[in-house]
Amino acid sequence: MSITQILFWILTVAALLSAIMVVSSKNPVHSVLWLVATFFAISGHYILLNAQFLAVVNIIVYAGAIMVLFLFVIMLMNLNKSAEPIKNRWLQIVGIVSGGCLLLVLVAALKNTEVAKNIAEVNTGDAGLIKTLGKELFTTFVVPFEISSILFLSAMVGAVVIGKKD
Structure with a gap:
């Protein structure tokens, strides 16, 4: 067993x-803190797949910015046991049944997949490197990239206009 496989299984269990x-x-x-740990383990998987850019973006965007936003929302909501609504027993049963149905659909969808044929190349190639991503982004996909940047700019301007006080 190689060190890559050992790291893969450690990160998977984590x-x-x-x-x-x-x-x-x-x-x-x-x-939220456990979710941050999950994001770090997933970033470790990205590094094993030689996708360093995705790993760094996952840590910065999700484990950093989104989780801080979640923490602020949770703290602003001031959740405590006295303010928590009493959950109906039927609602819990419906949640368990719907979760079981989702699990059944996922198992049925993945039943006939061939995992042995689809082994990922670990730590080889240059598919996840920033250099390759940048080259593809600014040559092959330059028009969609620029259109999305104009879309984001117009969304920012719209947010400022809507949020502006009269």
Whole structure:
């Protein structure tokens, strides 16, 4: 067993355990912190796949900015046990049944997949490197890239206009 396989299994176990803790934690702040741990484990998988740019963007955008936003929202909502609405027993049963149906659909969709034939190339090639991504972005996909930048600029201008006080 190589070091890459060992790291893969360590990161996989860490990602699965922290994802389970996200769902099972009673405290919403603890759930957010476990979600940050999940994002770090997924970034480790990106590094193993030689996609360093995706790993860094995942850490900066998701584990950094989005999780800080979630923490601010949770703290502003001031969640506590006394203000929490009482959940109906039927609502819990409906949630369990719908989650089971989703699991059944996922298992049925993945039943006939061939995993042995689709082995990812680990730590080889240059598909995830920033140099390759930049070259593709500014040669092949330059027009969609520029159109999306104009779209983002117009969305920012619209947000400023809507949020501006009279």
